[in-house]
Amino acid sequence: MPLDIKKIVEENTGANNALYADHVNPRFAKALKIIGFDKNYVTASGAYMWDSKGRKYLDMLAGYGAFNMGRNHPDIRQVMKDFMDADFCSLVQMETPILCGLVAQQLKQRCGYGLDKVYFCSTGAEGNETAIKFVRRATGRDKLVFASSAFHGLTSGALALNGGEVFREKFGELLGTDKVPFGDLDALEEVLAKRDVAAFFVEPIQGKGVNIPPDGYLAGAGRLCRKYGTLFVVDEVQTGIGRTGKFLAIQHEDGVEPDLVILSKSLSGGYVPVCAVLMKDSVFNKVFSSLDRAVVHSSTFGKSNFAMAAALAAMNVLDEEDLCSNATAMGDLLGERLSALVPKYEFMKDVRWRGLMLAVEFGKPKSLKLRTAWATVNGLNEDLFCQAVTIPLLQDHAILTQVAGNRMTTIKLIPPLTINEADVDWFVSGFDQVMADLHKFPGPAWESLTRIAKNALTRPDEKAKATA
Ligand SMILES: Cc1ncc(COP(=O)(O)O)c(C=O)c1O
Incomplete structure (x- = not known):
């Protein structure tokens, strides 16, 4: 009898992070847990994924760009x-x-x-x-x-x-x-x-x-x-x-x-x-x-x-599906709508794109209060400001994104080339809200970030030293 793979997945739902931590890579499992990225995605179609609780996510990462045609294309x-x-x-x-x-x-x-x-x-x-x-x-x-x-x-x-x-x-x-x-x-x-x-x-x-x-x-x-x-x-x-x-x-x-x-x-x-x-x-x-x-x-x-x-x-x-044309059209729409936010938010420095490969770069704000916030997070970790964006995008708006690289103040958007205007709306309204929250300092967005930073910055070797 063939293995019932669906049953195996169902029976182990919820155990993914622990199994991964025990047998594959405990550091990665922990990092995901700290930032709340330890989801259990169970189904996917096109630019969307659903977790085991039925929540729908917009995938702006596309498996590091492996799903230009969308996930599970029929x-x-x-x-x-x-x-x-x-x-x-x-x-x-x-x-x-x-x-x-x-x-x-x-x-x-x-x-x-x-x-x-x-x-x-x-x-x-x-x-x-x-x-x-x-x-x-x-x-x-x-x-x-x-x-x-x-x-x-x-x-x-x-x-x-x-x-x-x-x-x-x-x-x-x-x-x-x-x-x-x-x-x-x-x-x-x-x-x-x-x-x-x-x-x-x-x-x-x-x-x-x-x-x-x-x-x-x-x-x-x-x-x-x-x-x-x-x-x-x-x-x-x-x-x-x-x-x-x-x-x-x-x-x-x-x-x-x-x-x-x-x-x-x-x-x-x-x-x-x-x-x-x-x-x-x-x-x-x-x-x-x-x-x-x-x-x-x-x-x-x-x-x-x-x-x-x-x-x-x-x-x-x-x-x-003429996906090249859609990449150009949706990339331009997304890029222009994000660029329009730059004058509104001090933390936004640049938006650049070609087709559906986009970057939103952040930088030092002008006002003194926000400069203090920027200096504090960057002092703790150079990636941290981007995490302050990607975390609420996922938690509050169900949008998966990534930091564009180590020690970078840029997030990258590489969604499937199948996204439509409603998806662009979904992203831009979520991002707008995240930016608005981060421009309130002190405020709840910054408090949760500081908590995460403290957790993440206790490295295993430092912990070992502390307990030795
Ligand atoms: C430009 C470029 N070259 C090479 C690679 C490596 O590809 P792989 O992860 O399939 O080995 C990547 C992966 O992201 C990439 O972006």
């Missing part, structure tokens, strides 16, 4: 079911899977840029690892360059391209890399001019902080790379598949010429891990250079027909 699910019911073959390994070729063909058409071949793997980090190997092989150079605040994944190679010290430190020696300020072509040229750099890795819009580069930066970076024999790798893991209103974010700018493009997250509509690394033949032919090197790089689940079926289904939904 058309993608139908394809998955049909695929399973057909007892289709997958992972034969000694074969050339049909769906793999079809997805690659379609990706090349959608991306353009003369990208000739597609390597498939499973995650964004694995895509970056692949690119690291390939650019080194293709150029015969070792050094890699990345931008400040970059995020390309957390495996060892990708970690060497990470702009955040908090991720890099204490994991030993990493690959040899150079960091340049994001958006600064002069600094990039200075590093590339040594002609020892295999590749420059960049996100067209950085996920950490939602940093949008100046116009012409991406085309200029590509030009510099070509000038100095460096390959230009564009990581579209988060920005791709319609997120910014076009299939790729680099398609917003003329004259960009990538040598490799990495896609993942929403490529399968969030159903199956999948990553595609598109590259020029000049790169491919150096890596897979002969018959005996035909599988010199591969991974077991990379070409799974299950993932490929999901990818075909997800891209079909992207077209049928």
Whole structure:
């Protein structure tokens, strides 16, 4: 008899946080509990999730951008079911899977840029690892360059391209890399001019902080790379598949010429891990250079027909529902409505967006009373002001959001591309209320924040010291 998974979930409802704390990651379980994010979500559809008590939430996080088509999209699910019911073959390994070729063909058409071949793997980090190997092989150079605040994944190679010290430190020696300020072509040229750099890795819009580069930066970076024999790798893991209103974010700018493009997250509509690394033949032919090197790089689940079926289904939904246009329209509506709040609230510094990738940045207020509040929370923890926004958004308005990165005063919004005007209303009215409450100092919003801060700041090692 097959396992009754629904029954298992029902029977354990409410035990999720304790189970996770006992067996997976007690620190993360505790952190979620402290900020009241230890919910028990049981169902989801589109941009919404419901907890075990039946409360409906607006998901402005979309699984870190894995659900551009919305959660549990019925058309993608139908394809998955049909695929399973057909007892289709997958992972034969000694074969050339049909769906793999079809997805690659379609990706090349959608991306353009003369990208000739597609390597498939499973995650964004694995895509970056692949690119690291390939650019080194293709150029015969070792050094890699990345931008400040970059995020390309957390495996060892990708970690060497990470702009955040908090991720890099204490994991030993990493690959040899150079960091340049994001958006600064002069600094990039200075590093590339040594002609020892295999590749420059960049996100067209950085996920950490939602940093949008100046116009012409991406085309200029590509030009510099070509000038100095460096390959230009564009990581579209988060920005791709319609997120910014076009299939790729680099398609917003003329004259960009990538040598490799990495896609993942929403490529399968969030159903199956999948990553595609598109590259020029000049790169491919150096890596897979002969018959005996035909599988010199591969991974077991990379070409799974299950993932490929999901990818075909997800891209079909992207077209049928015209989600790129919706991302542009809803992104502009949300961005403009949030921008209109900036003059009203001293804590709001900037709202920036492209399609449905948005940031709300906070900063030091003008009035003395609020400056005291700002200095107090920032003195305790640099992320704390953002938590003062994300916590009531979830608790009082049932909206899931995230801080845009460690030690940042920015929150990030990356909802499914299916959101509508009512969802924009839901978000803006909730956010407006949260801002209004935070502009009353002293007041209840600040008291609960201080309580949370005190709890969170008692670190386990400090506790251990105190009890030793
Ligand atoms: C731009 C970018 N690259 C790479 C990654 C890593 O992807 P994964 O978590 O699937 O390894 C992420 C994840 O957020 C990302 O945003």
